[in-house]
Amino acid sequence: MKLLLIGPPGVGKGTQANFLIEKYNIPQISTGDMLRENIRNETSLGDEAKKYMDAGKLVPDEVILNMINDRLNKHDCNNGYILDGFPRTIPQAKGLDILLGKLKQNLDSIVVMKISDSLIIKRLSNRRSCKECNKVYNLIFDPPTISNKCNDCSGNLYMRDDDNPKTIQNRLNVYHEQTEPVIDFYHNKKITKEINADGSIMEIKNNILNSLSK
Ligand code: AMP
DSSP, X not given: OEEEEEXXXXXXXXXXXXXXXXXXXXXXXXXXXXXXXXXXXXXXXXXXXXXXXXXXXXXXXXXXXXXHHXXXXXXXXXXXXXXXXOOOSXXXXXXXXXXXXXXXXXXXXXXXXXXXXXXXXXXXXXXXXETTTOOEEETTTBOOSSTTBOTTTOOBEEOOTTOSHHHHXXXXXXXXXXXXXXXXXXXXXXXXXXEEOOSOHHHHHHXXXXXXXX
């Protein structure tokens, strides 16, 4: 199963990808997570990406496409993968087409997660992530049992640098201007499924699984 999740920042792509990893036994490829790992490891790629990420801007297409090229060529991608947060621009979508052609692969499904901007702002400003295992919480919709501690590993929770109000608005603007055209780009492939992402984690999970079974 080769799957692409498209939706605005904070719509729950990462959370839903975790369910799909288990169901299909395939890796999640999140360009955002890969960039954050580079920042944590203080690589030169991480240094360059941080400037864009802190401003809520997109990292240049060439950097992202090189990163994805390396990742899709790894063995664990042979049976499929979930692309999360990529492609985010038309040049990235075209670059992915070329890469898939070289790998003799096709995408099976593209899930577009729909939600209002106002709900995104509410979700992102209350998002917290575990420093140790990356598990994501929401202080309103899915709070940890003990304040600021991860339920799974007791790691400390933190707020992402780019989840402040000004950067959230920039990221939403970037989504509407640069990523929504990607949805149109894929429409003629007839594998796009639009789902309602305004609901509980379990409701959204069911919406996705239902759409994939059709
Ligand atoms: P995310 O975790 O997917 O919300 O991504 C966080 C930030 O990483 C974004 O706001 C961008 O600055 C950067 N980023 C992640 N994926 C991409 C991508 N495919 N293209 C460009 N920038 C990206």
